[in-house]
Amino acid sequence: MHVVISQFVVANKMDEDVRDAFRNRPHLVDDAPGFIRMEVISPVDEPEMFWLMTYWQDYTSFESWHRSHLYQASHVGMPKGLKLVPGQNKVTHYNHICS
Known part of the structure; x- marks a missing residue:
């Protein structure tokens, strides 16, 4: 299994709006080939700090999703005017060992 963790920090006090956006997300990734789950x-x-963790069958599945038009569409619900702390965005890839 392949795990991708995206970390970011909201700069402009919109962290509750970001929470609402995730709670009400369009679920476009849910049917992506190789997608397992998101937390x-x-x-x-x-x-104001968020960690978005997605679990995939393999790296190739994640890459296919990340390059798809649905990936871009999945971010439409993020709050307008959202600003992130510069230099605090990080995407890290992991090999899942066990649960």
């Missing part, structure tokens, strides 16, 4: 977490003491 979004935020530290209790840093509510």
Whole structure:
């Protein structure tokens, strides 16, 4: 299994709007080939920080999704005017060992 973690920090006090956007997301990734699940977490003491974790059967499945038009469409629900802290965005790829 391949895991992708995207980390970002909201710069302009829109963290609750981002939470709502994730809760009400269009679920476009759910039917992507190789997609397993998605989790979004935020530290209790840093509510403006988000970790988006997606689980895939393999790296190729993730890459196909990331290059698709549906990937772009899946971000349409993000709040207008959202600003992220520069230099705090990070995408990391992992090999899943066990659960």
